Amino acid sequence: MARKIFTFMRGASDRTADATEALGFKGANLALLASLDMPVPPGFTVSTAAWREAANLRGGLPQPLRSEINAAVEWLETVTGRKFGGNEKPLLLAVRTSARTQMPGLAETVLDVGLNDATVETVAIELDDLSFAYRSYRRFIESFAALVYDADPGAFEEIADEEAEASGRSGDPQTREEWRRLIARYHAFIEAEYDAVLPQTPLEQLSMVIEASFASWRNPVARSHRVLHGIPENAGLAVTAHAMIFNERDRNSGTGRAVSRDLRSGEPRLTGEFWLGGRERAEIGDPVGSWPLSDLIADGGRPAGDWFPADAAALAAHVRRLESHVGDAVEVDFMVGDGELFFLQSRTARRGAGEAIRVAVELVKEGLIEEEEALLRIDPASLDQLLHPTIERTTDLPIIGRGMPASPGAATGEIAFTSERAEALAAEGRPVILVRNETFPEDIHGMHVANGVLAIRGGTTSHAAVVARGIGKPCVTGVGALRINLEDETLQAPGVILRAGDMITIDGSSGEVIEGRVELKRPSLIGDFATLMDYADRARRMRVRTNAETPVEARAARAFGAEGIGLCRTEHMFFEGDRIRAMREMILAPDGDGRRLALEKLLPFQRSDFIELFEIMAGLPVTIRLLDPPLHEFLPKGDAEIAETAAMLGIEEGVLRQRIAKLEEFNPMLGHRGCRLAISYPEIAEAQARAIFEAAVEAGERAGEAVVPEIMVPLVGMRKELAFVKERIDRVAQLVAAERGRSVHYQVGSMIELPRAVVRADTIAEIADFFSFGTNDLTQTVFGISRDDAGNFLSTYYRQGIIERDPFQTVDADGVGELIALAVEKARRTRPDIQLGVCGEQGGDPASIAFFEQTGLDYVSCSPFRVPIARVAAAQSAILERRATRGGTGVKGRSRA
Incomplete structure (x- = not known):
């Protein structure tokens, strides 16, 4: 028993x-x-x-x-x-x-x-x-x-x-x-x-x-x-x-907390606080409240023995010995009763992300732990605290709503209810929070100029959340307590009405929406942070790329250590200025010749974009996904925008409305998109391929070394689909080589995001140079759940214990994961050298990265501000995989408590 x-x-x-x-x-x-x-x-x-x-x-x-x-x-x-x-x-x-x-x-x-x-x-x-x-x-x-x-x-x-x-x-x-x-x-x-x-x-x-x-x-x-x-x-x-210990009776008693290190510096110097009996609080040490027990001196200059009712040296010795045994900074709760010291509790010292890194690096320098052990003591998700501005929480904040923490960091700015207004305010140098019921691809330009995004509807994998994470903007979604009234341009909260131009603050790490301006703390990523990243890079097996399509995103990702671009979503390049006009001309053209004329206008824009991305990545791989969303997403919405577009393009408004209605789909997520567009309108894929190859030639000439682009065909479910598109890409490559007198080495691969692509991965791999798992859509198609609508019932699933995690945030190992593992096995059976990666949102999720390590993927790709998180998570996963086969703790001469 x-x-x-x-x-x-x-x-x-x-x-x-x-x-x-x-x-x-x-x-x-x-x-x-x-x-x-x-x-x-x-x-x-x-x-x-x-x-x-x-x-x-x-x-x-x-x-x-x-x-x-x-x-x-x-x-x-x-x-x-x-x-x-x-x-x-x-x-x-x-x-x-x-x-x-x-x-x-x-x-x-x-x-x-x-x-x-x-x-x-x-x-x-x-x-x-x-x-x-x-x-x-x-x-x-x-x-x-x-x-x-x-x-x-x-x-x-x-x-x-x-x-x-x-x-x-x-x-x-x-x-x-x-x-x-x-x-x-x-x-x-x-x-x-x-x-x-x-x-x-x-x-x-x-x-x-x-x-x-x-x-x-x-x-x-x-x-x-x-x-x-x-x-x-x-x-x-x-x-x-x-x-019982009578710790509140008199000045020979008290309660305290002691930490084995100064968490601000990482130095082995006892810190903490002590309350004398009767709850009289005593702070020992320097003016900010840290107290070195090795030389206990009270604020008034009196020796510690004049008021500390126990043996301070014994307390220090015990705490240091506990740290030595555990091999980590420790924290103890202690009491003093009638002058006698007692310990009531111990734990590894509670610390913020920056303090955790500082202590871990210091312990490595002192030779107490190995680099791998230091990495395992860091919560990768906590690094978000260091990569974005955070709120100075010195006073109570007027919180007017709470939603979902969709993209980390905090931002303060004026309310703007449209992307156009956000652009206008930003042009005047004024901080902006873009406030929408939900965002659409045409809001990209407003999201780029805004300090942060507040979407009243949607979840953590909605359009607003995914794009905001990609461009490093704080975002809060699904704030049910707030209402937008566009007619009078107000944001209504319980007991509060805010107007366009009023200041609000959002915290994308907690989901809070705060009335007014709040002071923010800026991140710092040097020193110990950089040292930890070096540890991670030495330990990990998987490479870490980024999802990026703008120079700003690409530069941020390189600064965070990205090893290339794993997903460049070309559709995000079409929503600004003259580009959206040319895109709409192409969509509304009556035939292929008309579409080609419009695409020629887009060619210089795409080529210059790709050149800049190739140059920023400086020889690192760049995976460019061909146009993926259905065409109706690029068309105008609302009477005013439709009228404006009709006038701009010189067509009748009624004709435009007919064309929009014809392209509208009941279920566009499963509709005319991805490789289906390239098959219906091959001139689109051909134009994009030309822009890629011409950019590769020019960037290669500037750099003096070859650029090897990776072209990814989305939503492939059948080998013949990929073969059809690849044939057109190859043909364009030959034309560009003949025109420029220089051939381009390139790869063509497929995005694996449909169950049929998984079960036919062996045949698709016969003509694919790489696979990239699009876990967002793969999760949607496996579960039959829309990620934009799932928030309506997934919370109920949590409460009922049906699911433990949101499958759009952490890969569903038992279902979606099984399919990924099956595709990996089938693809490598056909082509052992095929490159396999993942570019969905789970590419930056630590728990998912552990699964991808076990599955044997070559890389993960994530939003720029998740790159450091992915580097540490990939390192931890590799360490644990190695330890599973050979054992070991990495704590020198000690067993972990």
């Missing part, structure tokens, strides 16, 4: 191989501290196995468990020399829930278990402090009733206020009689409101606290957290009970 109770005291503890699973986070760390001969209060942990046994019975604590708890209390009485409920030196306990991770909704700590109407008097005599003893008893009753009876703490406050008013005083009672009267009122209230009697037997108190703590695992808040974070229902919780 699984063991139920584990004891600990300084120098000895019962620990299991799976300590955190059995004892929870708090219990496991107390056992660790005890085993390292550090000062901990003696106690015991009721394990998760006991929770499972009690949960299965659903009738309170089983009798065998009660007997084991009684035995543990007897052991604790022996080691402390105190008696639970004794007439002299009574034993009091602090009882804390202990799950394997920090979890909201679990039972709060109950202190002073063992106090009753008799022992409170004994404690008062022992400590010679009546008020402290009764304050502790009052606190116990309030916390016990809140946990066991679900009592409202405010009700007890009202009783205390009434007693104070009746006695003509303010604050706590002053005499024994006043205290007893207050406690009697508490007892009467519990009996009247909950038909219960506060137990006077300490063992009964303890059993009821443990039972109620166990029950908190299944409360709604805890259950929702487990579903969201994928924590199994049967993981359960443990409960730790230890001897």
Whole structure:
């Protein structure tokens, strides 16, 4: 049978191989501290196995468990020399829930278990402090009733206020009689409101606290957290009970937190804070609140010993030894009771992304850990904090709405409800937030000039989110509390109406929309950040490219370490100025000759764009996707724009409307797009191919070395589709070579985003030089879900436990992932040297990158501001794959706690 109770005291503890699973986070760390001969209060942990046994019975604590708890209390009485409920030196306990991770909704700590109407008097005599003893008893009753009876703490406050008013005083009672009267009122209230009697037997108190703590695992808040974070229902919780420390009584007591390093500099220098008994806060050290315990000096210049009630040198030595054992910066919670030091908890030091990098690099420099271990200690997703501006949260912010954090970073600017207005404001040098119900491809120019984007509808993979991440703009989507009224140009929030030109701030990392201007902090990516990226590049196997189609994006990606472009979406190049006019001429032309004339106008624009991208990438691969979206997306919308376009192109408005109606599709995502366009209108693919080859020739001549473009054909499902388009590309390559007297080496590949392409990957690979998995559309077609509409029901799927993660953010390994793995196997069976990558949004998601590493892809491609995240995630995935085959921790001479 699984063991139920584990004891600990300084120098000895019962620990299991799976300590955190059995004892929870708090219990496991107390056992660790005890085993390292550090000062901990003696106690015991009721394990998760006991929770499972009690949960299965659903009738309170089983009798065998009660007997084991009684035995543990007897052991604790022996080691402390105190008696639970004794007439002299009574034993009091602090009882804390202990799950394997920090979890909201679990039972709060109950202190002073063992106090009753008799022992409170004994404690008062022992400590010679009546008020402290009764304050502790009052606190116990309030916390016990809140946990066991679900009592409202405010009700007890009202009783205390009434007693104070009746006695003509303010604050706590002053005499024994006043205290007893207050406690009697508490007892009467519990009996009247909950038909219960506060137990006077300490063992009964303890059993009821443990039972109620166990029950908190299944409360709604805890259950929702487990579903969201994928924590199994049967993981359960443990409960730790230890001897009380009177840390709030006088100036010989107190509470503190100590960190083994200065997280700002990474130096091995103890920092933290301490509160003297009675909650008088003491800050030790320099003016910003950091305190070096090695030379404890108070603000007034007094030596630490004049006010710090314990041995500061011993505290420093213990914390440094714990860091040495763990091999990482650690943080401890400690208490001082009557001048004696006790540790209550330890953990790896909580830190921001910048601090985590700084500490990891410093530990490598000191020779305490290897580079690979330093990388594994960084949460790749947390690097977003360093790549974008963030909000200075010094005061309460007027938040008017909360949506989905669609693209990280923060931005402040004037509200603009159209892309045209955003451009006008930006031209005047004014900061802009583009506010739309949802964005469309024709909003690209407005998104480029805006500081940030707020889309009232949509999710984290909607058009606004994907484009914003690509161009590094903060974006918030799906803010249900906000409404746009375009007629009077207002943004309506509960209790607030904002107008065009008013200032707002958005936080794309939290999803908050804030009224007014907020101060922002700018990122810095030098020093330790650059060092960590060097570690990552030495460790990873997969290459990291970027999704980019503008010079701004490409330069940003190169600065972040991108090794080429894995996806250049050419349609994004057609929405500005003269380009959209030529594009519309092409779409509305009556025949192929008319389309070719219009495409000739677009040729110089495309060629110059590609030349600049080739030059920025300086010999690195550039994958250019041929036109993908359906043609109707480029046509005007709304009466005013239709009339303007008709006049500009010199055609009748009615004819234009007929053409627009003819091109409109019921389901364009599965309609006339991708390679289907190139087959219906081969002149489009031919014109784009010419622009690519002519740009490659010119860029190669300028650089003095050959440029090798990669041309990607989208939405291929059949080998013949790719063959048809590839034949036209090859023909154009020959024409350009004849005209320029110089041939271009190039590759033609396919975007794999349809299930049929997966199952026929072996035959498609016969004529493809590379595959790039478009996981956005592949997820849509596998699930039969529109990513733009999925937000309407995926949140319900979360709550019901049907899914653990949004499949548009993290690859669905069991479904979409299986198909990717199948395509990889089939393609490499046909063509072992085929290059395989991914260019969907999951290319920048750490969890997805781990899957792509296991699957054997050659590269991932992601938005520019996700490149550093992908570099670290790819390194971590490669490290873990290597360790899976050979073992090892990377912590020199130490085992990880």
